[in-house]
Every structure is written in structure tokens, then in C-alpha cells.
Amino acid sequence: xxxxxxxxxxxxxxxxxxxxQMHDDLYDGMADEVxxxxxxxxxRGWDANNVLAEALVEGMRIVGIDFRDGILFVxxxxxxxxxxxxxxxxxxxxxxxxxxxxSTGKYVIGTVKGDIHDIGKNLxxxxxxxxxxxxxxxxxxxxxxxxxxxxxKHQPSILGMSALLTTTMPxxxxxxxxLDKRGILKELPVMVGGAPLNQEFAxxxxxxxxxxxxxxxxxxxxxxxxxxx
Amino acid sequence: MHSSTQKTLIIACGALAKEILAVKEAMALxxxxxxxxCLPAGYHNYPNKIVPGLEKxxxxxxxxxxxxxxxxxxxxxxxxxxxMMEKYPKTERLPGAHCYAFYAGLPExxxxxxxxxxxxxxxxxxxxxxxxxxxxxxxxxxxxxLKAIYFEHYKRLVxxxxxxxxxxxxxxxxxxxxxxxxxxxxxxxxGELASYIAQLAPKETADV
Numbered sequence: 001x002x003x004x005x006x007x008x009x010x011x012x013x014x015x016x017x018x019x020x021q022m023h024d025d026l027y028d029g030m031a032d033e034v035x036x037x038x039x040x041x042x043x044r045g046w047d048a049n050n051v052l053a054e055a056l057v058e059g060m061r062i063v064g065i066d067f068r069d070g071i072l073f074v075x076x077x078x079x080x081x082x083x084x085x086x087x088x089x090x091x092x093x094x095x096x097x098x099x100x101x102x103s104t105g106k107y108v109i110g111t112v113k114g115d116i117h118d119i120g121k122n123l124x125x126x127x128x129x130x131x132x133x134x135x136x137x138x139x140x141x142x143x144x145x146x147x148x149x150x151x152x153k154h155q156p157s158i159l160g161m162s163a164l165l166t167t168t169m170p171x172x173x174x175x176x177x178x179l180d181k182r183g184i185l186k187e188l189p190v191m192v193g194g195a196p197l198n199q200e201f202a203x204x205x206x207x208x209x210x211x212x213x214x215x216x217x218x219x220x221x222x223x224x225x226x227x228x229x
Numbered sequence: 230m231h232s233s234t235q236k237t238l239i240i241a242c243g244a245l246a247k248e249i250l251a252v253k254e255a256m257a258l259x260x261x262x263x264x265x266x267c268l269p270a271g272y273h274n275y276p277n278k279i280v281p282g283l284e285k286x287x288x289x290x291x292x293x294x295x296x297x298x299x300x301x302x303x304x305x306x307x308x309x310x311x312x313m314m315e316k317y318p319k320t321e322r323l324p325g326a327h328c329y330a331f332y333a334g335l336p337e338x339x340x341x342x343x344x345x346x347x348x349x350x351x352x353x354x355x356x357x358x359x360x361x362x363x364x365x366x367x368x369x370x371x372x373x374x375l376k377a378i379y380f381e382h383y384k385r386l387v388x389x390x391x392x393x394x395x396x397x398x399x400x401x402x403x404x405x406x407x408x409x410x411x412x413x414x415x416x417x418x419x420g421e422l423a424s425y426i427a428q429l430a431p432k433e434t435a436d437v
Contacts, residue, residue, distance in 0.1 A: 029372075075368025075375055082374070116347055116382035140382055141346060166303045167326045196276070196307030 011040050019055050022087075026059035027066075029079025031086040034059075038087040048094040049132075056087045057130040057218075064127075064215025074119075081123055088129065103134045105157030105225040108150045110138030112171040117164035120194055124160065124211065127218035133157075144175045151184060157225045160217070163194040173205035180206070189224050193217055236293065237263040237429055240286050241300025242279075243270035244354040245328065245422065248391055249300065252419050252426045262429050263298070266290070270354065274366045276305030280313045287317055294319065298425065302327040323425055328352060331421040333389050341415075347384035349410060353391045356401045363404070376408065385411040391419055 010033065013021055018037055025033040034056070041051045063080045066072040072080075107128050111118050118140050125135045136154050138146050147159060159179075163169040172192050179185040189208035192201075202210035209224065211217030241249055246267045253262070268282040279301065287297060299322035303310055314320045325331045329350040330338040341348055355362060363369070369376050386408060388401035398414055405412035 073368070075372055078368075078375055078378060079372055114342075114346065118382070119378060165326070166305060166307050169307065196305050198307060198309075201307060 010037050015041070015044065015046075019058075022055045023059040023062060026056065026080055026083045026087075027063055029076065029083050031083040034083040035086040035090060038090050042090070042094070048091045048098060052088070052091050052095070052130055056084050056091075057127070060084050060127060060130065061215050064213055068213055068216075077123070078119065081126060084126060084130075088126070104132035104222060105134070106136060106154050107133040107158045107160060107221060108136045108138065108147070108154055108156040109160035109162065110142040110146065110150075111140040111162045111164075112168050112175065113141055113143045114171060115163050115165055115168035116140045117194075118162070120164065120214070121160075121162035123214035124162070124193060124217045127214045128160075128221055131218040131222050133218075133221065144178045147175055148178070148182075148184075151179075151188065156188070158189050158191055158221055160191045160193070160211075160221075162192075164196070166196050169194060169196055169201065170205075172207065176206050191217060191221065191224075235295040237296045237298060238290060238294040239263050239265045239298045239300055240283055241265065241267050242272065242304070242328070243267040244273060244352070244358075245300050247354070248419060248422060249426065251392065252423050255423075256427065256430050258426070258430055263426075264294075267300075270358065271362065271366070273304070273362060276307075279304055279306055280309045283310070284313055287320065291317065291319060297321075298429075299323070300422075302331055304328075324421055328422075329389060331425075332391065332419065333415070333417045334420050337417070341387060345384055347382050349380070349383045349386045349408065351386060351388050351401055351404060353393070353397060356388060356390075356397050356404065359400065359404045364407075380408050380410065383408070383410055385413055388412070388414045389417045390414060391417070 008021060010018060010021065018040060022034055022037040025037065037055065038051055041055060042048065060080065063072060063077060067077050109121055109125055111121050125137050128135050136150060136156065138150055151159060161172045161175060163172060176185060176190055179188065179190065191209045191211050192207040193211040197210060199210045209220050211220055239249060246265065249265060266286055268279065272278045272282065283299060291297060297317065297320045299314065299320055301310060302323055302325045304327050310322065314322060323331045325335050332352060333341065351359065367375060367379055386405035388398065390397065393416055401414065402412050
């Protein structure tokens with residue numbers, strides 16, 4: 001918030017205050033400030049994994065809670081996500097080269113056939129990446145063949161499917177049925193999510209897990225692979 | 230089967246109120262044929278409010294009516310509307326997932342989606358309230374960068390009109406330009422909404 005009325009100079013803050021300020025800046029969707037804070041922490045010798053976990057993911061977790069509680073709405077959450085993305089862009093190359101960048105697991109994710117909506121999926125993807133997953137994003141409008149091909153190629157720990165429309169969400173059931181027929185389902189947990197979904201629907205189509213929002217989906221994914229705190 | 234002694238309540242999305250009354254007028258239906266109550270059209274952006282809103286009106290008024298017509302499609306409730314209606318045998322709803330489908334007709338709507346998956350639809354109501362429901366409702370007025378995020382995969386804006394005027398067509402075209410989408414106008418009229426209301430009409434006034 002270096003340009004605000006209070007004129008907080010990020011580099012003058014100690015580590016704890018800077019991280020707290022980054023949570024505030026992320027909450028307010030201030031991309032430049034979050035990026036600056038990320039850069040400062042790295043400059044102070046912080047491990048990229050810790051910057052990601054303590055400053056960015058924790059900030060986004062707070063956003064997730066307020067979204068769930070109806071305090072923040074989609075436009076605001078997207079601004080927060082944009083701010084987090086700025087920080088992650090700085091961290092990603094460092095994490096990729098880092099020797100102790102242990103992947104939580106591979107996660108294949110995509111929006112189902114007939115659906116071009118990907119905002120929720122992208123938020124989940126970002127939170128998964130923040131949680132240490134290697135995310136393979138299939139994009140939008142995916143027929144079952146795309147999922148099968150990606151599973152075969154990447155051998156993921158989890159498959160995630162997203163849909164925004166009531167008319168497209170049943171296709172998730174089609175994919176799950178096909179995975180079951182091929183004997184893949186017993187080995188591969190399938191997570192589903194999207195605005196019109198609920199636990200009842202997820203149960204009805206035999207999905208392993210329903211992720212009601214991005215932050216929770218990442219937490220549940222970690223639990224599935226046995227790496228939750 | 231409708232009889233003249235039956236009392237019917239229509240509970241509809243506020244976005245359909247004007248159109249329902251237009252159909253009623255075109256059919257020359259008398260005031261006693263049905264009563265109309267509406268939920269705020271803004272629920273278009275908050276589908277989780279639709280089912281509780283409808284249920285409240287049904288519980289408050291249901292005993293006074295023989296039949297309750299729900300003027301909604303699934304409208305993003307993920308099947309929640311149909312599950313709620315199972316508890317109320319007097320209720321029935323418009324066919325399809327949303328108003329675009331029942332205005333255009335289900336096969337025609339499917340054909341338009343088949344033609345271009347990236348189709349963004351506006352009805353007369355949505356053209357009139359584009360600024361409030363889409364620009365402000367989606368937060369684009371506050372965060373212009375969201376326009377590109379929301380509409381990245383859309384290719385065209387299809388104005389499926391009920392009672393188009395030159396002014397509405399021009400507004401719809403302006404909306405398409407604002408969103409950076411190709412523009413198409415398809416006059417579809419009231420579609421299944423008209424058939425739905427027609428079943429309440431005495432036999433001699435059934436056609437719109």
C-alpha cells in the first residue's frame with residue numbers, strides 16, 4: 001500500500017508486518033504491492049516456498065473464507081486472484097529451479113464439454129499450484145477423450161472437473177462412468193466443482209470429492225494425497 | 230387440466246414480469262385468470278437466492294391457489310429448483326435451463342449453442358438492464374479488467390428479442406461492441422412462455 005494515504009513503505013516493515021500487509025494488499029487486490037512485497041521477502045533471503053505459503057496462499061485463504069461467508073463477491077475475489085498471480089509469477093521460476101521444490105502431486109483439471117467457463121477452474125488451479133501441486137490445465141470444453149489422454153500421459157494424483165452450467169454439469173457423470181468402466185476410477189480420485197454443484201450432486205455421480213470453493217478445493221486435494229497439515 | 234374455477238398463481242423472475250403481462254394482454258386474458266408475483270430480477274446473478282425466495286412465496290400464498298406456475302427455468306440452481314418443487318405438488322415450471330431456452334424454444338436454443346458455444350445471450354429485459362445486471366452486476370464498472378476475464382471465450386452476443394424496437398436493437402449492438410463480441414439479432418418472440426400462459430386461457434383466446 002505504498003501509494004495509499006497512509007503511505008506505508010513496504011521495505012521499511014519488518015518481516016511479520018510486511019507479511020500482514022501483504023495479506024491486506026492481496027485482500028484489496030493490489031497487484032503491484034503484492035508483487036513488491038514478494039520481491040522484498042525474496043531479497044531478504046526468504047525461501048520461495050515460504051513466501052508462497054505464508055504471504056500469498058495464507059492471504060488467499062483469508063479471501064476464501066470471506067467469499068464463503070458472503071463478505072466478498074466474485075469481482076473482488078478475482079482482483080485478489082490477480083494480485084496473487086503477480087506474486088506467483090515472480091516465485092514460479094524460482095520454485096521450478098529450487099532443489100527442495102517437492103511436488104505435492106500432479107493434478108489434471110479441466111472444464112467439461114459444452115462449457116466455456118473457466119474462472120472458477122483457474123482460481124482452483126492457482127490455489128492448487130500454491131499448495132504445491134503440479135497443475136495440468138486442459139482448458140475449456142473437454143470431452144471425455146481429453147481427460148483420458150491427459151490421465152494416460154501425466155498419471156495424475158487427482159483429476160478435477162469444473163462446470164458452471166446446469167446443462168453441462170451432468171457431463172461430469174459421463175466422464176466418471178467412463179473412468180469406472182476402464183478401471184481407472186478406483187485408482188484416481190475425482191474432484192468436482194462449479195457454481196451450480198453441491199455435495200448431493202457429487203455423491204450422485206460418484207465423485208470422490210466436492211470442492212465448494214477454490215481455497216477449500218486445494219485443502220481437500222492435499223488431504224487426498226495425504227499432505228495436509 | 231385448467232378449469233375456470235381454478236385459481237392460479239404465477240411466481241416469476243422479475244425479468245419476465247413485463248413479458249408475462251404482454252402475453253396476457255395479447256391474449257386478452259382477464260385479470261382473474263392468474264395472479265402474478267415476482268422475485269427480484271437481480272437474482273439472475275445470485276441463483277442461490279432463487280429457491281428460498283420462491284419457497285417463501287409458496288409457503289405464504291400456496292393455500293390460496295389450486296395451481297402454482299413457476300416462471301423460471303433451472304436458472305443456475307443446479308437442479309435445486311426442481312428438488313424444491315417436488316415438495317409442492319401444485320407447482321410446475323417453465324421448461325429448460327433458463328429464459329434463453331424457453332424464449333428461443335429448446336431445439337432452437339440447442340442449435341444456436343451447437344452453432345457457436347461461445348454465445349452470450351440477451352433478452353429484451355437484459356438489453357434494457359445491461360448496465361445494471363451485466364456491467365455493474367459483474368463488477369466491470371469497478372474493475373474494467375474483468376471484462377476480458379469474463380468474456381475471454383465468448384465469440385458473439387445474440388439478442389433473442391421478444392418485442393424488439395430500433396432502440397433496443399441499437400442498445401444490444403452497443404452491448405456487443407462494449408464486450409468486443411460479434412452481434413446477431415434473432416427475433417424469437419415469447420416462445421414457450423406464450424404456450425405456458427396460453428394453457429390458462431379460455432379455449433377461444435388461446436393464440437398470441
